[in-house]
Amino acid sequence: MSQDIRVRILVGALALASLPGFSAAPNRAEELYTHTDYERSIALLDKQSTDPAVQFLLGRDYFMLADFKKASGFLEKAVQGCPQNAEYTDWLGRAYGRRAETSNPLSAIGWASKARQAFEQSVALDPRNSDALDDLFDYYLEAPGFMGGGYDKALGVTAKMAAVDPAQAYFQRSKVAQKKKEYHDAERELRQSIAAAPRSVGHLIELAKLLASQGHVSESDSVLSQARQTAPNSPRLWLATAGIYIQQKRNLDEAKELLVKYVQAPVTADDPPKQEAVRLLRQVGGA
Numbered sequence: 001m002s003q004d005i006r007v008r009i010l011v012g013a014l015a016l017a018s019l020p021g022f023s024a025a026p027n028r029a030e031e032l033y034t035h036t037d038y039e040r041s042i043a044l045l046d047k048q049s050t051d052p053a054v055q056f057l058l059g060r061d062y063f064m065l066a067d068f069k070k071a072s073g074f075l076e077k078a079v080q081g082c083p084q085n086a087e088y089t090d091w092l093g094r095a096y097g098r099r100a101e102t103s104n105p106l107s108a109i110g111w112a113s114k115a116r117q118a119f120e121q122s123v124a125l126d127p128r129n130s131d132a133l134d135d136l137f138d139y140y141l142e143a144p145g146f147m148g149g150g151y152d153k154a155l156g157v158t159a160k161m162a163a164v165d166p167a168q169a170y171f172q173r174s175k176v177a178q179k180k181k182e183y184h185d186a187e188r189e190l191r192q193s194i195a196a197a198p199r200s201v202g203h204l205i206e207l208a209k210l211l212a213s214q215g216h217v218s219e220s221d222s223v224l225s226q227a228r229q230t231a232p233n234s235p236r237l238w239l240a241t242a243g244i245y246i247q248q249k250r251n252l253d254e255a256k257e258l259l260v261k262y263v264q265a266p267v268t269a270d271d272p273p274k275q276e277a278v279r280l281l282r283q284v285g286g287a
Contacts, residue, residue: 026054034268038064052081056088063095064269071095086126090135093118116148133161137172151176167197183214201231205240212244235265239277246283256286
């Protein structure tokens with residue numbers, strides 16, 4: 001690239017930045033959200049903005065801070081601005097779901113109903129959205145029948161997931177089997193999910209947890225070893241390994257080291273919250 005072109009690009013960028021309303025803040029705020037700095041992400045955003053993308057990010061920030069009332073408020077605005085956006089609708093369902101979990105029993109049913117409707121709408125908008133399919137599956141799996149849940153409905157979602165992500169469909173079926181206490185079937189489905197996606201650390205973690213819960217310690221350790229070979233620097237794996245050790249009351253010093261490592265690691269919004277590591281540390285006298 002010539003010097004003249006570089007100068008023209010720089011001048012153009014400066015001119016754009018000087019336009020009214022131009023701001024790099026949303027991009028920086030999204031980056032901060034990704035690295036779990038939710039308070040600073042919020043501080044960069046205009047809460048009066050009518051931009052659905054800004055409202056969506058504010059909603060996710062507040063969701064991750066467990067302020068589900070504010071989260072649902074911003075996410076409702078995002079959905080109103082982009083009613084055909086499946087991702088926005090899915091996140092609104094998540095916020096409603098958490099409000100159901102944290103509300104009094106009388107209010108919980110209403111929020112749960114709203115969550116179900118949002119998840120169903122998200123899947124209707126985009127039947128190949130694996131996140132929405134996962135959320136709808138989890139709702140059907142966990143909710144009682146009078147709130148629209150049920151194992152048959154959950155298995156119906158796995159059929160749709162199979163067309164999008166076969167490995168995740170096996171994983172979902174394993175969760176149904178575990179709910180039914182059909183642990184042999186659950187293990188079989190988990191192993192099929194790993195065969196379909198051998199580098200899925202999350203599926204390896206769940207198999208290790210299942211084996212550990214059934215007293216198959218050496219097999220669980222073997223799966224954890226496989227997971228470490230697949231993703232040696234996965235904070236999620238450190239946390240899961242520590243949790244398994246603490247549950248079994250063994251390797252507690254190593255568990256403590258893994259938890260401290262997790263707390264100090266630059267985790268992302270896709271990883272479990274650091275509060276979970278702190279909670280486990282307290283169990284082993286590390287915090």
